[in-house]
Amino acid sequence: MSDKQRLEHDIKTLIIEALGLEDIGADDIPSDQILFGEGLGLDSVDALELGLAIQKKYGIKIDADAKDTRNHFTNVASLAAFVTARQAA
Amino acid sequence: MINFNIAQWRAWAPGLESADDWHAWCQAPVLLPESEAAPDVSFLPAIQRRRLSRLARMAFSVGWPLAEGLQDLPLVFISRHGETPRTLDILSDLAHEQPLSPTQFSLSVHNAVIGLWSILRNETSEMTALAAAGDGLEHGLLEAAALLQEGAPAVLLVITEEQPPAAYTSWIHDVPFPYALGLLLTPGDEWQLELTTGTVQATQTQWPHALNLLRALLTDQGACQHAWKNRVWNWQRKP
Numbered sequence: 001m002s003d004k005q006r007l008e009h010d011i012k013t014l015i016i017e018a019l020g021l022e023d024i025g026a027d028d029i030p031s032d033q034i035l036f037g038e039g040l041g042l043d044s045v046d047a048l049e050l051g052l053a054i055q056k057k058y059g060i061k062i063d064a065d066a067k068d069t070r071n072h073f074t075n076v077a078s079l080a081a082f083v084t085a086r087q088a089a
Numbered sequence: 090m091i092n093f094n095i096a097q098w099r100a101w102a103p104g105l106e107s108a109d110d111w112h113a114w115c116q117a118p119v120l121l122p123e124s125e126a127a128p129d130v131s132f133l134p135a136i137q138r139r140r141l142s143r144l145a146r147m148a149f150s151v152g153w154p155l156a157e158g159l160q161d162l163p164l165v166f167i168s169r170h171g172e173t174p175r176t177l178d179i180l181s182d183l184a185h186e187q188p189l190s191p192t193q194f195s196l197s198v199h200n201a202v203i204g205l206w207s208i209l210r211n212e213t214s215e216m217t218a219l220a221a222a223g224d225g226l227e228h229g230l231l232e233a234a235a236l237l238q239e240g241a242p243a244v245l246l247v248i249t250e251e252q253p254p255a256a257y258t259s260w261i262h263d264v265p266f267p268y269a270l271g272l273l274l275t276p277g278d279e280w281q282l283e284l285t286t287g288t289v290q291a292t293q294t295q296w297p298h299a300l301n302l303l304r305a306l307l308t309d310q311g312a313c314q315h316a317w318k319n320r321v322w323n324w325q326r327k328p
């Protein structure tokens with residue numbers, strides 16, 4: 001498993017745990033599946049909760065008002081890329 | 090004095106789910122062992138039920154079957170202590186200077202359960218969330234009777250209490266175990282509730298008013314008296 005795959009798997013697990021998605025496993029969330037609205041069907045409270053969980057776990061700061069934040073939260077792959085970029089910065 | 094009918098009831102506590110369970114408990118009430126058990130609310134889609142606390146699950150499990158097939162059903166939701174586990178989680182995070190969970194925060198308010206009820210049932214009738222000291226059941230019944238008087242064909246009353254976390258046990262003495270009772274109330278005169286005031290020290294009831302009322306409902310007792318401060322409530326079934 002590459003670093004990227006490992007990080008994406010960790011983020012899927014984080015999503016399941018932080019948002020209480022009791023009936024699914026990490027493998028049920030494709031990395032390119034839309035997370036909010038359609039796809040996985042998460043809502044705005046989930047967005048806040050997930051943002052908090054990511055900040056806690058990876059020690060990064062997320063600006064809720066920044067224009068590109070919405071894009072980072074599109075799917076697991078974009079979130080993983082965002083975390084990698086922030087941690088490298 | 091107010092009059093009403095109790096058309097149907099549902100109750101839940103750990104290990105007490107069916108009507109038979111409750112009939113047996115009402116004949117010989119006992120303290121229930123501590124339990125993490127929560128009622129089955131699989132009638133709700135997983136994505137919607139995942140955030141429901143046990144308190145919310147208890148409320149939904151007793152209320153949902155009573156609301157079956159009824160539209161425009163006003164709801165009176167009563168809980169004296171509310172979401173104590175969420176409150177403690179939030180206060181603990183604050184004490185440790187941790188950011189608050191948006192989910193916990195949004196669901197910690199007293200009217201969160203009726204908000205979820207409204208969303209999940211697409212119900213826009215009048216709904217009230219009450220916390221009224223030790224006689225919340227009776228205050229809730231008053232509210233329900235007022236709605237019946239206004240012309241509602243039926244009113245759903247749900248009263249529930251969660252087992253408080255250990256940190257609160259010195260202050261909360263009236264929740265022997267988690268429970269919920271749902272009553273579908275309709276106009277009528279099968280039951281009457283009368284308030285008297287005075288310094289009369291009524292017999293201390295061992296069980297929460299809601300469960301004591303259920304005992305009057307399910308046994309041939311037919312009446313019960315609940316006192317709180319200087320208020321004495323007399324419940325009476327028409328003989």
